[in-house]
Amino acid sequence: MATISDVASMAGVSTATVSRALNGKSTVDPELAARVFAAAEELGYSPNGPARNLRRQEAAVLALIISDVENPFFTAIARGVEDVAQAVGYSVVLCNSDESGDKERRYIDVAIQERVAGVILSPTSTTTNTKRLTDRGMPVVAVDRPLPDDEHDMVLVDTRMAAKEAAAHLFAQGYEQVGCITGPAGVRTADDRLAGYRDAVRSAKKRSSARLVRRTEYKAAGAKAATVGLMSQDDPPDALLVANSSMVIGVLEALDELGKQVGRDVGVVAFDDVSWAKLVDPPLSVVAQPAYEIGTVAAQLLLARIADSDRAATTTTLSARLIERGSSSRA
Amino acid sequence: MATISDVASMAGVSTATVSRALNGKSTVDPELAARVFAAAEELGYSPNGPARNLRRQEAAVLALIISDVENPFFTAIARGVEDVAQAVGYSVVLCNSDESGDKERRYIDVAIQERVAGVILSPTSTTTNTKRLTDRGMPVVAVDRPLPDDEHDMVLVDTRMAAKEAAAHLFAQGYEQVGCITGPAGVRTADDRLAGYRDAVRSAKKRSSARLVRRTEYKAAGAKAATVGLMSQDDPPDALLVANSSMVIGVLEALDELGKQVGRDVGVVAFDDVSWAKLVDPPLSVVAQPAYEIGTVAAQLLLARIADSDRAATTTTLSARLIERGSSSRA
DNA sequence: AGCGTCTGAGAAAACGATTACTCAGAACAC
DNA sequence: GTGTTCTGAGTAATCGTTTTCTCAGACGCT
Numbered sequence: 001m002a003t004i005s006d007v008a009s010m011a012g013v014s015t016a017t018v019s020r021a022l023n024g025k026s027t028v029d030p031e032l033a034a035r036v037f038a039a040a041e042e043l044g045y046s047p048n049g050p051a052r053n054l055r056r057q058e059a060a061v062l063a064l065i066i067s068d069v070e071n072p073f074f075t076a077i078a079r080g081v082e083d084v085a086q087a088v089g090y091s092v093v094l095c096n097s098d099e100s101g102d103k104e105r106r107y108i109d110v111a112i113q114e115r116v117a118g119v120i121l122s123p124t125s126t127t128t129n130t131k132r133l134t135d136r137g138m139p140v141v142a143v144d145r146p147l148p149d150d151e152h153d154m155v156l157v158d159t160r161m162a163a164k165e166a167a168a169h170l171f172a173q174g175y176e177q178v179g180c181i182t183g184p185a186g187v188r189t190a191d192d193r194l195a196g197y198r199d200a201v202r203s204a205k206k207r208s209s210a211r212l213v214r215r216t217e218y219k220a221a222g223a224k225a226a227t228v229g230l231m232s233q234d235d236p237p238d239a240l241l242v243a244n245s246s247m248v249i250g251v252l253e254a255l256d257e258l259g260k261q262v263g264r265d266v267g268v269v270a271f272d273d274v275s276w277a278k279l280v281d282p283p284l285s286v287v288a289q290p291a292y293e294i295g296t297v298a299a300q301l302l303l304a305r306i307a308d309s310d311r312a313a314t315t316t317t318l319s320a321r322l323i324e325r326g327s328s329s330r331a
Numbered sequence: 332m333a334t335i336s337d338v339a340s341m342a343g344v345s346t347a348t349v350s351r352a353l354n355g356k357s358t359v360d361p362e363l364a365a366r367v368f369a370a371a372e373e374l375g376y377s378p379n380g381p382a383r384n385l386r387r388q389e390a391a392v393l394a395l396i397i398s399d400v401e402n403p404f405f406t407a408i409a410r411g412v413e414d415v416a417q418a419v420g421y422s423v424v425l426c427n428s429d430e431s432g433d434k435e436r437r438y439i440d441v442a443i444q445e446r447v448a449g450v451i452l453s454p455t456s457t458t459t460n461t462k463r464l465t466d467r468g469m470p471v472v473a474v475d476r477p478l479p480d481d482e483h484d485m486v487l488v489d490t491r492m493a494a495k496e497a498a499a500h501l502f503a504q505g506y507e508q509v510g511c512i513t514g515p516a517g518v519r520t521a522d523d524r525l526a527g528y529r530d531a532v533r534s535a536k537k538r539s540s541a542r543l544v545r546r547t548e549y550k551a552a553g554a555k556a557a558t559v560g561l562m563s564q565d566d567p568p569d570a571l572l573v574a575n576s577s578m579v580i581g582v583l584e585a586l587d588e589l590g591k592q593v594g595r596d597v598g599v600v601a602f603d604d605v606s607w608a609k610l611v612d613p614p615l616s617v618v619a620q621p622a623y624e625i626g627t628v629a630a631q632l633l634l635a636r637i638a639d640s641d642r643a644a645t646t647t648t649l650s651a652r653l654i655e656r657g658s659s660s661r662a
Numbered sequence: 663a664g665c666g667t668c669t670g671a672g673a674a675a676a677c678g679a680t681t682a683c684t685c686a687g688a689a690c691a692c
Numbered sequence: 693g694t695g696t697t698c699t700g701a702g703t704a705a706t707c708g709t710t711t712t713c714t715c716a717g718a719c720g721c722t
Binding site: 003004005015016019020023025047048049050051052053054055056 | 677678679680681
Binding site: 346351358363384386 | 673678
């Protein structure tokens with residue numbers, strides 16, 4: 001592949017001049033510049049990124065490490081990040097940690113090695129991995145889930161409040177025994193949603209009962225099994241708050257197989273307003289999280305931190321919105 | 332951030348020895364190696380990727396450029412690619428071209444600049460962009476959609492046959508006037524699915540009619556409008572073949588709003604077996620494409636080509652599978 | 663002992679860009 | 693006409709690795 005020296009000798013100038021011309025730095029004689037551009041075009045010259053980054057000690061690349069590429073919530077975040085980054089000339093590379101602390105670590109190491117300008121991640125495990133980044137002074141923004149030390153910029157959703165509101169809505173609709181299916185213990189969103197659920201139970205003056213709560217992976221299969229377990233006890237729940245959109249697939253499958261009619265027999269509210277929510281019967285009531293906005297805000301925060309590493313860390317908390325549809329109504 | 336020289340001086344050896352020790356090359360005195368490892372650990376040393384890549388003239392990174400991150404078909408491909416790549420120590424960076432030839436070109440340029448080892452892409456526009464890659468001898472594998480010249484490795488699905496089979500199935504179920512909603516002209520999968528549909532129309536001895544065909548973006552909104560258009564004519568179709576899963580969302584919404592009952596009034600088969608297909612009422616009949624496998628095969632092909640650039644180009648065509656559910660049955 | 667052969671570590675040359683220096687010549691002021 | 697400033701291009705240093713040389717010393721063989 002053509003190098004800058006090839007261009008230089010073809011244009012009959014020094015490499016310095018080529019570099020200056022191509023980057024529009026300083027002033028270069030228009031006639032020389034024209035020769036340079038012609039030569040670059042002719043040779044199909046494309047600057048060697050690694051060499052440039054090595055010299056410049058910076059790369060206009062952001063890493064985005066998300067915990068599930070197949071979850072629309074995270075892909076929407078990705079879009080938000082990308083749109084902001086593109087606008088200022090940064091590229092985004094997307095990595096899928098797949099809820100595995102191990103893969104997360106591997107991608108963090110790649111990000112460090114490649115010396116990307118900054119990292120946005122939805123942390124799976126706590127601290128240990130991100131410490132590698134902060135130890136080396138790499139700008140980081142956490143999304144969706146907080147990091148323990150508040151040295152970091154974070155973009156979160158007030159998911160506890162949202163869960164409370166969703167559960168309260170179910171009680172208000174006349175459901176008596178609202179259950180909750182949430183993610184693994186230690187995953188902050190899962191814990192928060194459970195806490196919000198409990199807040200609502202308390203506010204409704206109901207007796208809180210571990211019997212009505214299940215925790216599983218944030219996946220359909222686990223949620224399906226959990227639903228079967230919940231529903232097959234004596235005095236089963238008559239409504240469910242489900243902590244994400246993958247899970248609700250398992251939940252709806254299970255209810256269908258158990259012959260329970262959603263809405264009439266069992267009220268359901270799930271997190272994330274997926275594109276197909278209106279298509280199921282009855283339409284699914286959801287907690288819509290501002291995923292795209294999380295992405296845009298996170299990208300802006302990261303860019304700000306890259307520009308000024310001494311900025312005080314900020315935490316932005318966005319709020320979610322309950323969308324009432326048929327699945328949470330007995331009518 | 333610590334450099335190799337820092338490690339070298341702390342360990343009291345030369346940088347060459349540090350490099351050799353850390354990379355396990357050649358033989359290094361165990362005692363020296365131990366000092367090196369200790370120093371590297373102590374300093375939190377992480378080799379500078381750009382510098383390494385510059386020297387080595389290669390990076391263990393693959394670029395995957397897909398046309399829609401929010402489409403589960405493509406994210407499943409991504410998983411396949413990633414699993415294969417990870418296993419052999421390559422990282423994958425995912426880029427979203429968003430069906431825009433412009434973004435595609437930008438990401439291709441980034442891939443070239445960063446000198447990634449190879450590129451897997453689902454081409455949006457034809458030739459022009461990929462020529463940039465091949466001109467520079469960059470290994471490329473096309474997925475989902477072919478590239479015109481057969482100099483390339485490709486992994487495709489026999490989507491024409493699958494479309495034919497799906498449409499034939501609708502006829503077999505007793506639908507008389509099967510319509511088709513497909514993607515933009517020029518997008519190969521869209522054209523092939525339409526061609527397969529026409530094959531089936533011909534085989535069923537029906538008169539083919541442009542009246543029953545609509546083309547729009549591969550998005551829900553366009554498909555919704557197309558459906559309304561199709562259904563509001565005199566003698567509207569009584570079944571629809573829908574070319575992807577985003578579109579079918581719009582189609583189902585439209586049918587619902589028009590008061591048409593899916594299955595009984597209008598049969599529907601759509602491409603891609605999305606996770607929620609069984610949840611809609613009636614369950615959605617689909618053409619399941621082997622997306623994950625497309626990804627794994629593509630990654631293997633790419634790795635093979637990276638290892639040996641003189642390999643003959645191969646085209647792998649996988650087949651799709653029709654899954655019959657309630658939406659294509661009058662019962 | 664003397665002479666290859668080997669081993670293993672350091673010195674130094676890449677890799678391909680950017681950029682701090684340097685310096686010739688023009689422009690300008692006196 | 694001389695000295696000063698300015699302009700713009702080339703020279704060379706630099707980024708942090710890897711890797712080719714180079715070479716000292718150990719080893720083995722006759």
